[in-house]
Amino acid sequence: MNEEKTVPFIEHLVELRKRLVVIVIAVIVGMGVAWNFSSELLKFIEKPLTGKTYLTEIKKDVYLKVKELAPSMYTRYKLDQEVNAPTKLHPLNYSAPLEPFFIQCKISMMAGFVLVLPIVFYQVWLFVAPALTKRERRLVVPFVTAATVTFCIGAMFFLIIIWPVIINFSLSYEAEGLQSWFNISAYVNFCLRLILMFGLIFELPVLTLILARFGIVSYQFLAPKRKYALLASSVVAAFHADLITMFVIMIPMYLMYEISVWVALIFGKKRIGAEEQLPGQPE
Secondary structure, eight states: OHHHHHHHHHHHHHHHHHHHHHHHHHHHHHHHHHGGGHHHHHHHHHGGGGSOSHHHHHHHHHHHHHHHHOHHHHHHTTHHHHHTOOOOOOOOBOOSTTHHHHHHHHHHHHHHHHHTHHHHHHHHHHHHGGGSOHHHHTTHHHHHHHHHHHHHHHHHHIIIIIHHHHHHHHHTTOBTTBOOOOBHHHHHHHHHHHHHHHHHHTTHHHHHHHHHHTTSSOHHHHGGGHHHHHHHHHHHHTTSSSHHHHHHHHHHHHHHHHHHHHHHHHHHHHHHHHHHHSTTOOO
16 A cells, blocks of 8 residues: 555656756756857846836936926926936946856856746646646647746746836935945846746736636635735735835736636636536546
8 A cells, every 4th residue: 555655656756857857958958048148138137227218218208298388397397407317327246256157157047948938838747747637638738838928928027117117216216425336146136036036927827727727726716815815915025125126026916816817717617617517427
């Protein structure tokens, strides 16, 4: 009896090791490919440090509209200084030997991971596939595609929309006698951590879709737990020190839960109804 329980468990561990080895090899290969454009990725991450982002462009357009509609207000509040403010560079700094090299490795690893996401999600699917029915295993292509696309959307949403907000907010504290002096490790590590977090946050609807199709979760199960989702989002966001980062993590996280609730309603309802109509039929 004990042997029958132990053997499957060992087989699961062997299978898990096999999948992890494939994932690690794929990430290393992806890292090698991404190394060639890691410098361009670093420059993209550094863009908000120039002070010119979509936020500054929006603010400039608003001030010019004020100049057009209310010239006296434009002059009174000296908005021309904001419109014609010179670009101020904020170069990154490092203080340890080989620090830029290790940062380049981290950027390449993250980019390589994103490049091989289809392989990563396919290995995850292969690990859980033995527990699925033949019909459920056919969902492998939609799962891998949706999981890859949503992770990339989450990462790009962070880099294009959220990251400039965080950096602009940080730079807004500059004043006479208080200047920014960003360390490259702290800056890049913070960015990469949030890229990974936003990518995983955007995976929540896909995970809910799969679980709803398998009948593990339902709209009736998720909908009443919105307050707990809001609390969980707040707790996760609270691990970040500054207020602006807490909000930009908490709000998307809860919104993904809300989308997941509706995903469960739309895609889980049909399966639940089918099971009620055919209670005794084998899969």
